[in-house]
Amino acid sequence: MVDNVFFRNMCSCGYNFSEHWKKFLISPPVNTKYVLSESHREIFLSLKYISHLAAEMSGQTFPYSPDILSSYDINMVLLQHQQTCLALNVGECFVDTVRRIVKPDQKSDDNDDDMNHLEISFNPSHYNIQRHDAFFPKRHIHLKKLHSIVAIAWFTLEVRQTEDATWIHRLLSLTQEPHNHTWWDRKTQVNDTLVLRLLTKSDSGQLRGLLKAIRKVDSWFKKADGCRGPFTLKWHHKDDSTKASLTLKYH
Numbered sequence: 423m424v425d426n427v428f429f430r431n432m433c434s435c436g437y438n439f440s441e442h443w444k445k446f447l448i449s450p451p452v453n454t455k456y457v458l459s460e461s462h463r464e465i466f467l468s469l470k471y472i473s474h475l476a477a478e479m480s481g482q483t484f485p486y487s488p489d490i491l492s493s494y495d496i497n498m499v500l501l502q503h504q505q506t507c508l509a510l511n512v513g514e515c516f517v518d519t520v521r522r523i524v525k526p527d528q529k530s531d532d533n534d535d536d537m538n539h540l541e542i543s544f545n546p547s548h549y550n551i552q553r554h555d556a557f558f559p560k561r562h563i564h565l566k567k568l569h570s571i572v573a574i575a576w577f578t579l580e581v582r583q584t585e586d587a588t589w590i591h592r593l594l595s596l597t598q599e600p601h602n603h604t605w606w607d608r609k610t611q612v613n614d615t616l617v618l619r620l621l622t623k624s625d626s627g628q629l630r631g632l633l634k635a636i637r638k639v640d641s642w643f644k645k646a647d648g649c650r651g652p653f654t655l656k657w658h659h660k661d662d663s664t665k666a667s668l669t670l671k672y673h
Contacts, residue, residue: 476573479636491570501556538666545673583657
């Protein structure tokens, strides 16, 4: 007899929800140029995790769904990066891959300082960013997946601007089980006991910033009141001057 709790935690694809985001069910052509290297595979899983987290935080509910990158989308971007990769370390690979997603019109040899001030715009009449499919060159894939893009931009800035690298391990501890947007609403409150046990107050504040950014994207799709106003998150130096920012705009 199947455990009811287990059954409720299963996706229609057959995987447990807590493991679902890790799966990649596409079989690439039998050619080594279509296989990601180990370091690029790590970036692939990182971007999938970020998209998974964005989907959990989003308030988009049936019949709509969070606007996130698929495994196929992420794999295509990384394959395109890998074809010309000259990076000296995985960090450079990550930044170039993020640039291809967040700033697709920017060349990889442009000033890296531009990655410290990211702006993401939503224009309903010019929504899709198209890229060639590495498996099928005459086919295009659409990469303007805003919930994923916003979350990836936030994570990139958080990693680059936060000296304490242990916060990501605390976040992973918090997200070992599947959650939904109402759970995140509760858990990002300052006085939540689980958050206080697993995260610092600083962590909680940072996650509230990410949650607000994700909900801003929700408002664009819902055409909610006030959705057109800009929204900005900032990272500060010790003297409180701005060292990085993420701005969301509706055009």
